[in-house]
Amino acid sequence: MAITTCIFDAYGTLFDVAAAARNAAAEPGREGFRDHWPAIAEHWRLKQLQYTWLRAITGHHTDFWQVTQDGLDWALEAEGLGGDADLRERLLQLYWELEAFPEVPAMLRALKEAGKTTAILSNGSPDMLDGAVQSAGIGDLLDDVLSVESVGVFKPAHVVYDLVGNRFGCAKSEVLFVSSNGWDAAAAAGYGFRTAWVNRAGQPMDRLPATPDTTLNDLTGIPEIAA
The missing domain is CATH 1.10.150.240 (Putative phosphatase; domain 2)
Known part of the structure; x- marks a missing residue:
């Protein structure tokens, strides 16, 4: 799919x-x-x-x-x-004023131009995430920002990943989940998402039941993977 x-x-x-x-x-x-x-x-x-x-x-x-x-x-x-x-x-x-990585705006823009839904799923509280999104100037490139605060537990609890399907009505196989945390990408893969691990630091793969589908050095390759 x-x-x-x-x-x-x-x-x-x-x-x-x-x-x-x-x-x-x-x-x-x-x-x-x-x-x-x-x-x-x-x-x-x-x-x-x-x-x-x-x-x-x-x-x-x-x-x-x-x-x-x-x-x-x-x-x-x-x-x-x-x-x-x-x-x-x-x-x-x-x-509250964190910078986005340099490739982020162009990457998100390419996804939107390709007709993809884009969103954040984060442990962050809604007000923190709003501050970061506004500071980075990427609000117009996101369809939503989902926070674990709506379910009251942090990742990698499955109810957090459930938020994606509940919000967008998509099948798990339609989702590309992207994280710089190896454990997060692995947990999302075990949940049933297609996953990409952004391994900027060149770390070893976490020893967990599932593994990410793709490993990247940064986010520039995401539009190609999602095509």
């Missing part, structure tokens, strides 16, 4: 999650942060994801903004910066 619907994870897939720490380090007066920002960005993202999984397993759901703050607090403390309230506030502010 032909692909009619292209669904994208948001953070790390369309939006560069390292941009907040990188941009903060480039600001005047934050020269002392420049040696810390790569570790902060890496630990922040890892803890953010770990906290979503742990909350899903234990049934203690909260919104993505809370786990984003919790992950940052852990990362700052790990780097000996836990007492810098001004830095914390600035990093959180910048997270």
